[in-house]
Amino acid sequence: MNRRAQFLEVLGIPTEWMPRAPRLAQPDAAVQPVAMPVAEPPAALQAASVAEADTHAEAPLAAPVARPATGERAAPSLVPAGPAAGTAQADREAAIATMDWPALDAAVAGCTACGLCQTRTNTVFGVGARQAEWMLVGEAPGENEDLQGEPFVGQAGKLLDNMLGALGLARGRNVFIANVLKCRPPGNRNPEPEEVAQCEPFLRRQIALVRPRVIVVLGRFAAQSLLRTTTPIGKLRGTVHTYEGIPVVVTYHPAYLLRTLTDKARAWEDLCLAREVHDRAGAGA
Template sequence: MALHESVLEEFGLAPLWVRRGMSAAQESTAEVAVELGVAGSTDQVARRDDPRMAAREASSSVLAEDGRDGVRAAPRTVDARQADSARVQGERGAPVHTDQASPPAETHDRLDRQTPARASDAPPDDDFAWFDDQPVQAPVEARREAPEPASIQTLDWDALSERVAACERCRLCEKRTNTVFGVGDRNADWMLIGEAPGENEDRLGEPFVGQAGKLLDNMLRALTLARDSNVYIANVIKCRPPGNRNPEPDEVARCEPYLQRQVALVKPKLIVALGRFAAQSLLKTDASISSLRGRVHEYEGVPVIVTYHPAYLLRSLPDKAKAWADLCLARDTWLAAGGAPSNAAK
């Protein structure tokens, strides 16, 4: 028996290999190489499937091992080799050559590039690196689905009141109890504008309540006016500043569109600015209240008269006469703008 035939018989391979078409054998051996992680080209694997080539390589491997070890123990028995071969075949479902040496590293790289990725090659569950490719912001189409809030200058009374009640345009919303929208006749000729809500206004949600509110009502009654019939009252700021401090410029700027819309809805013939801060905010000036009194100004095309705040008049009684003079100027300005006087407040 020739040497190569004895080696094949020893490995149990002689009766197993039948050459039926090299192309089919090459495809099957390529698949076996991919499954076992054996790198190398299809031609190299096909040569190992050839019985004559396998016998030649096996005999060379045995001789090389004997030459290196010298006094090594005898090669593994046929039974042991057959057991190993059966175990590998059971795990992989394909014949395995146990004596095949590992291919070089460059062959691995070439085979990896040619072989499509398998599910087992996916990153582990805790590998989140693939999230880096996701867009940081939502797509433009998704962002456009969220409706834009309507412009303040297009709101009616009810929508404007709801917008103010839910307003968070500045930090004053953090400490407020209630927003103070306004009160009175929404079709009035007279519109009175104060600074900002105080403690009582914040608690009740209505402007000019308490002692200052009572004094203002008495002043209006002298002119046959009343807040619930022919006057509308509002503030520059709709939320109470903590500690009754003066509002900051950015707070005024964020809240002013609400007041502008209120003026546009009321369409008054006259505005009375109550106090220094209200006058400076409406007229966009730093001038003192004493220099602003006694003259007719303008806001959004409406005549403006400046006078003292009722809370100030409670602390400075002599200035009540000056405030009455301001109200008389306001009445004359209103009549000149087409106002019709009434005999008594409704």
């Protein structure tokens, strides 16, 4: 069995997927990704193994409800409304938008803008190279992340690390990983719109400082927040979006993939698309 086949077996993918030609979200978008061959995954991935259960997944998991055809549960949109000019919130966002890394880190650590500060153990600022060409954006910390102060450290994180490793990426080396929310919602409940509105300026500044070539958004909550949309994730993935001129590819959250093994192949296809976008952006740099 070759290395690629071993990797697919680790992820529970029965057949090899190659990315389709992507649809551009906007006709005048600058990014024009094209299909490229799938590279061989690194040898270190051959021994990787991920448990197919995660009792403390990073994604905020509510009680199970009926799911739409896209595979994600229905929930109210988290698209926040912008603050009115001249308000305290507008002034706060303007101040965050000028912060450098040390000031931003300190602001997140001391943030008391919403009630999540009362129940957190640690803030989860983000991890990785601060001038990375890749940036991953998740939803909110889970229990393990709250305890350790780092995103994606549970079983969902192991799955994410394995998938990144197949692309030659690794946390702390050539990718920056962050969440929309920097504090854990109690009981891993879904984020409230007000919580997103208070925390999202931190993420916007992180993106501005990293200035990656491509952003991979993990999960519906993060996608709807970053892209200002209520479109279901099933319709967002497979398309190249943009955020402040940066290409954005949407895929499923790793915690969701641990519960829905059949969508792992689609998530791998999304990462292949993201690599094409990244390479295309690099060629045009």
